[in-house]
Amino acid sequence: MGKPNFSDEFKRDAVAQITERGYPVAEVSQRLGVSTHSLYAWKRQFAKVVSGDAGKDAEIRQLKRELARVTEERDTLKKPPRVFRQGCKVRYAFIAEHRDRFGVRAMCRCLAVQPSGYNAWRKEPLSRRACEDARTTLIRQAWNDSGRVYGYRKLHDDLLDQGETCCPNRVARLTKLAGIKAQIGYRRRPGSHSGRPSLVIDNALARQFDVEAPDRVWVTDITYIRTMEGFSYLAVVIDLYSRRVVGWSMQSRQTSDVVLQALHMAIWRRKPKSRVLIHSDQGSQFTSIDWTAFIRAHNLEHSMSRRGNCHDNAVAESFFSSLKRERIRRRTHKTRQEARQDVFDYIEMFYNPVRKQVRNGMLSPVQFEQQQTLNAQGV
Template identity: 30%
Template sequence: MGNKNTGKKYNEDFKKMVVDLYNSGNSAKDLSSEYGVSEVTIYTWIKKFSPMETEDGTSITSDEIAKMKKEMLRLQEENENLKKGSGQICEKVKTTELIKVLVDLQDQHDTQTLCGVLGIAKSTFYQSFKKTESNRERENKQLTKRIKEIYRESKMRYGAPKIHNLLEKEGYNVSVKRVQRLMKAAGLFSIVKKKFRPQSSKTKVMERENLLDQDFTTSTINEKWGADITYINTLRDGWCYLASVMDLHSKKIVGYSFGRKMTTDLVISALNNALDTQHTREGLILHSDLGSQYTSEDFQKLCETRKIKQSFSKKGCPYDNACLESFHAILKKEEVNHVTYLDYKTANLAIFQFIEGWYNRKRIHSGVDYKTPQDIEDQTKTA
């Protein structure tokens, strides 16, 4: 067993991954050897993060118990302080003003508890609430509830424009600005995409024909495709690679391949997956960058055999393949940047769930009139 780096810091995700491996049957000795962490440290993590079963059958960790105890002590102290001062305050404040406070706090705390703290009878509150709550306030409550549901269903990926579009489809008469205000009031914010910064390279690459020339317009599916590769990191297997093929009409990922190496076989597999599921015609344009995988002899032969015309971006110009750059940015923004993948297998499953379960079939796109890629493909086939 090698020396352990006792000065190294580990984030919560790393610790939990190690504990998950231990709970899956790996020994502390093997984990210590594989990840360079002392067995004593691993057992400390196990004690902290391994779930214990409660009387009602649910699981809770010792770390969560400690946090709950700390929170309970804080709440008890706040409650005592509030009780001491609330009596004098409530005597000086009008009941109508106290009712407004109750309305504001109703979504965050138990109504009966609030009434007790502020010295207001529960019946008094409900009678006054019915009188004072406006139609607008009731509508905002209903809207906020539905907004939260859509936000959770999208896994925090949708901002106000997309939520507004879905609300309109459901029959709500509401503006985007109102949705923005309600989301802000509820503390709901979509995941922000980092701006793409192109990187330059001094490597000499032979220029090839750019048939697309940034003209992404199409009249039907399987007329123009885009292809690209992106990188995804895992704890155990290091960097893995995703090769994607997108139909530029529907924005659907029609084929992809996920592998441990960035090879020609990877991009050939992605293209074959697309060809296996799509009915293509002679003259289909496939656009990619000038990477060696796409300019390889084997890949060119496949394109020639399937009557596909290859188109290439200019060196150092990611905007020539903007659709694929955008998809990979969305993938990173909405999935990859928020997860630590243990290995190739777990990352592969997550990518499958994102592409097939979310992006193609559920995620609405502003570029295709707030429809899903699958909707566009289906509509085109039945037109």
């Protein structure tokens, strides 16, 4: 098959990761599996053009920087006044403790110490207590990098990746002392099961969620995301081999087109060489004539959950639970486009290439597939 044609929406979302969210081009290229040449071309084509008076914009930026500096110094001065009456080492310790919140130079100005003295103090050998504090800082940084969703098990695995030696119980104790908690649970919109589906297919999957090779079994489902403009509907296709989201689509209406677009993305992304079993629930989108015709045209085998039984499609339900718990329900989306950009960032920049999966041996879906490929080649 020829080179895949990415949609304009996908290109704009990819460019937004560089221009709006600040990701390096090389990192976006690695996570999305797109060449840097293509990203630069998309950036020239879709990057937003800044209009207006350049001099006025520069003045506004300068005023914003000045306001941020003054606000930071004001917030620093709100801290307990006893710190200002202590020696330099106490002030240095205060700066080290709050450097993740305030700028080092701003605190040095407020505390009347030199940044060079603070840097020299940091290079001194650390006490045992300071080493514990440093390890807590690493745990908090790993927690922040995960979007504040990881628990102590995955944080422990992150520390091991960084070369730290510690046991899970120790990490659990430090996370408790630091007030770090995993993001768990969310309220679910109650559903209804009225009416009868126009087409019912046997449950060929039968909850056999562990498969031995990629592109053997895919699961798909659809959910809603609330925005201030109204609901957006997200459809995903997940490969059970690595739990990787191989296709997704997001639209303002809950029609069969949204699930067809997600399945179409999965097909041209993965290009399966053998017949794939695609499992869904009994929703109207998956019993439509268009869906059935698409399945037959692309040599796919359809499987359906039993009526009203969410456990038959537990992997897709679990992904939606993680998405809403770790990202969607932690912020308010003003527009559908903003929600789509957030979903793109979660799936393409975090979930697939970075987020650890316990089932994958604490590897992300992309890392798991790469490792299995190397193992198969005997590398």
